[in-house]
Amino acid sequence: MSDDHVYLSLAQGPDAGADEGDARWAFGTGFEDPLHGVDTAVPAGLDTAALAARCLALADDALVSAQRLTEWTTRAPELEEEVALANIALDLLGQARLLYARCGQTDGTGRGEDAYAYFRDAADFRNVRLAELPNGDFAFTIVRLLVLSSWRLAELQRLTASPDPVLAAVAAKGIKELAYHRQYAAEWALRLGDGTEESHRRMRAALDAVAPYLDELFAACDVREEVTAVLAQVTEAAGLPPLEGAALPGAGREGTHTAHLAPLLAELQSVARAHPEAAW
Amino acid sequence: MTTTESGAPPAPGGTGPADLQERFEATIARDQRVEPRDWMPDGYRRTLIRQIAQHAHSEIIGMQPEAAWITRAPSLRRKAILLAKVQDEAGHGLYLYSAAETLGVDRAELNDRLLEGRQKYSSIFNYPTLTFADVGVIGWFVDGAAICNQVPLCRSSYGPYARAMVRVCKEESFHQRQGYELLRTMTRGTKAQREMVQDAVNRWWWPSLMMFGPPDENSPNSAQSMAWKIKRHSNDELRQRFVDMTVPQAEALGVTLPDPELRWNEERGRYDFGTPDFDELVRVIKGEGPCNAERMERRRTAHEEGAWVREAAAAHAAKQASRSKRGMAA
Numbered sequence: 191m192s193d194d195h196v197y198l199s200l201a202q203g204p205d206a207g208a209d210e211g212d213a214r215w216a217f218g219t220g221f222e223d224p225l226h227g228v229d230t231a232v233p234a235g236l237d238t239a240a241l242a243a244r245c246l247a248l249a250d251d252a253l254v255s256a257q258r259l260t261e262w263t264t265r266a267p268e269l270e271e272e273v274a275l276a277n278i279a280l281d282l283l284g285q286a287r288l289l290y291a292r293c294g295q296t297d298g299t300g301r302g303e304d305a306y307a308y309f310r311d312a313a314d315f316r317n318v319r320l321a322e323l324p325n326g327d328f329a330f331t332i333v334r335l336l337v338l339s340s341w342r343l344a345e346l347q348r349l350t351a352s353p354d355p356v357l358a359a360v361a362a363k364g365i366k367e368l369a370y371h372r373q374y375a376a377e378w379a380l381r382l383g384d385g386t387e388e389s390h391r392r393m394r395a396a397l398d399a400v401a402p403y404l405d406e407l408f409a410a411c412d413v414r415e416e417v418t419a420v421l422a423q424v425t426e427a428a429g430l431p432p433l434e435g436a437a438l439p440g441a442g443r444e445g446t447h448t449a450h451l452a453p454l455l456a457e458l459q460s461v462a463r464a465h466p467e468a469a470w
Numbered sequence: 471m472t473t474t475e476s477g478a479p480p481a482p483g484g485t486g487p488a489d490l491q492e493r494f495e496a497t498i499a500r501d502q503r504v505e506p507r508d509w510m511p512d513g514y515r516r517t518l519i520r521q522i523a524q525h526a527h528s529e530i531i532g533m534q535p536e537a538a539w540i541t542r543a544p545s546l547r548r549k550a551i552l553l554a555k556v557q558d559e560a561g562h563g564l565y566l567y568s569a570a571e572t573l574g575v576d577r578a579e580l581n582d583r584l585l586e587g588r589q590k591y592s593s594i595f596n597y598p599t600l601t602f603a604d605v606g607v608i609g610w611f612v613d614g615a616a617i618c619n620q621v622p623l624c625r626s627s628y629g630p631y632a633r634a635m636v637r638v639c640k641e642e643s644f645h646q647r648q649g650y651e652l653l654r655t656m657t658r659g660t661k662a663q664r665e666m667v668q669d670a671v672n673r674w675w676w677p678s679l680m681m682f683g684p685p686d687e688n689s690p691n692s693a694q695s696m697a698w699k700i701k702r703h704s705n706d707e708l709r710q711r712f713v714d715m716t717v718p719q720a721e722a723l724g725v726t727l728p729d730p731e732l733r734w735n736e737e738r739g740r741y742d743f744g745t746p747d748f749d750e751l752v753r754v755i756k757g758e759g760p761c762n763a764e765r766m767e768r769r770r771t772a773h774e775e776g777a778w779v780r781e782a783a784a785a786h787a788a789k790q791a792s793r794s795k796r797g798m799a800a
């Protein structure tokens with residue numbers, strides 16, 4: 191390989207001489223619309239308010255989960271986990287963007303993805319509370335990921351039959367991603383449940399901490415049986431007790447959140463809100 | 471000379487040290503690659519281990535300044551781009567540690583050397599990221615400088631390193647263009663955004679020029695590395711390339727590079743520029759930069775807090791192995 195060739199292509203850009211100005215030194219111009227090229231017409235007779243609410247809730251779950259996962263960056267127990275956790279966060283971020291875009295097309299406001307992510311307050315978010323809890327230790331992160339990914343996978347599998355073709359397509363793409371997230375979490379649950387006394391103890395504590403937030407997941411979509419069976423299979427294989435405990439009253443889907451969501455959003459939204467007129 | 475640093479045995483076949491040395495030198499002279507199982511001089515091996523490990527450490531520590539902005543990225547698109555970039559850096563670290571492992575050291579040992587301060591990482595990552603514009607400027611300058619340094623390494627004489635560099639350089643080039651694209655958007659935005667960009671340019675320009683190392687007359691390891699074709703161009707030559715590449719891009723963005731001596735030299739056909747404060751470089755390498763302690767502390771904490779996870783994974787693997795052994799015996 192001639193290094194000069196690579197070097198020059200960097201300095202000049204592949205289209206040096208083309209009349210696009212300095213865009214030749216930039217990558218990423220012109221990718222603004224996340225649903226670009228997708229037929230976004232809403233089928234006649236669809237309950238658009240319900241569709242928009244569904245998209246919003248699923249988008250908020252994904253965004254808040256991704257935000258928590260990104261907090262692990264540079265703090266993960268091993269480099270492979272840095273890569274894997276970032277990968278899962280990227281998948282969820284991608285799902286959130288598509289779902290917000292669909293929400294904006296169906297709730298009558300025409301808002302873009304960033305309006306939902308950056309310019310709503312905690313009470314307007316519809317994510318389940320489990321997603322917003324602080325990361326805790328790696329065991330808590332794994333148990334939460336196992337629960338949320340098993341649940342979301344079951345939900346998305348049903349949504350592949352949605353009458354809205356956009357939501358159905360987002361779900362179809364998402365199930366491949368969620369299957370990996372669940373596998374990753376299940377493999378770590380096995381290692382940590384079986385590994386050392388300490389890891390086993392931490393896994394039990396994490397199961398106890400997650401259990402009160404489980405019930406809330408099944409309020410809107412009845413996948414309880416399926417998800418409970420998956421979780422029981424994993425905990426059993428890991429030598430851990432099943433996930434159970436009294437449900438906490440309240441529901442993120444109705445805008446009732448823990449005290450942890452507002453600071454999460456304050457951080458997420460800080461730069462965007464400091465420069466509301468800016469383009470990024 | 472019967473063992474290498476790694477304890478590898480001498481090459482078989484009764485070939486004398488002089489023959490091995492001759493064969494090695496012929497490989498270098500013909501611009502062919504040295505591969506892991508080939509005989510190589512201890513000094514060559516040591517130099518490569520040090521260089522590749524420091525490169526790997528730089529990728530891993532280099533995640534920190536930008537990761538600080540992932541949670542605050544001001545649009546979902548920028549958040550995805552930044553997260554993917556920082557993830558790429560973790561991937562580069564993994565490749566490079568693997569390349570170093572082909573020389574007979576292991577990753578855990580190299581990580582210990584980093585945490586004990588026995589191996590360094592690039593001085594550039596000891597500067598703070600104060601605004602979101604820093605994300606763009608790091609992409610543009612720091613990844614740009616890294617590319618100038620690394621593209622020639624795609625022809626490095628050591629095969630695994632050269633091959634790792636091909637992929638790393640492609641990704642770095644992508645990052646550099648994304649950084650430029652962010653700045654292009656910001657300089658077309660509000661006055662506050664333009665000021666943020668100029669401020670970040672002012673802070674990162676000189677430290678970026680220092681990334682190429684000390685001036686040639688003061689670079690003790692360079693001559694041997696050039697002879698071994700681990701390194702292909704001198705520090706000053708690479709620094710000049712970076713300046714020549716960057717000046718027109720700065721003009722197009724409408725930002726000012728903070729160097730009053732910067733001007734086109736018609737005769738040389740290159741830009742003249744001022745001298746970075748190399749005393750500052752020495753201080754930062756010695757550990758006196760603004761963020762050295764913070765960077766090492768973060769890395770150390772992550773490593774220590776992850777110990778129980780790694781131990782659990784190892785214990786589980788050992789139990790699995792003994793269970794499957796018992797299963798086979800039964």
